[in-house]
Amino acid sequence: MRAALIATGTLVIAYGMVGAVADDPAGIGVFLIAVLVGHDALWMPVVLAGGFLITRFVPARRRGAVRITALIAAALCVVTLPLVLGLGRPADNPSVLPLHYGRHLAVILLVLALGPAVRAMIRKKFERPAVRGTDPGGE
DSSP states (O other): OHHHHHHHHHHHHHHHHHHHHHHOHHHHHHHHHHHHHIIIIIIHHHHHHHHHHHHHHSOGGGHHHHHHHHHHHHHHHHHHHHHHHTTTOOTTOTTSSOSOHHHHHHHHHHHHHHHHHHHHHHHHHHSOOOOTTSOTTOO
16 A cells, blocks of 8 residues: 555655646746745745744643644634735625624634633642642652
8 A cells, every 4th residue: 555655655756746837947946936935935934933932831732733733723813814905806806705704813812712721720720739838849
């Protein structure tokens, strides 16, 4: 099964490479350079700053949930950005993008952010109290 998957993946990649080279090599090169610059100049500083802030302000035992939530929120924002900005909305047909996507995104992000907070409150409520005379920090 593994060999079949590797062979299939290799054929798909080869097909894509042949199509990219045969189509417009200069255009593909510009696209790849734009993606590289966009990734290294825009996206990576945002990710590094987010990681720094999470490490700095979130307790160690809560960081995993906060990192996962931040990753989901970032992916959701990237996917919904064209809808929130209204890109492609024609003036003569308001039914193409009829909803309030910015407000809906804000509600979804709020619900997403409440997940780790609610989980932390539930875990704190059901934690066993520390035995008297012991150091809970392990120091």
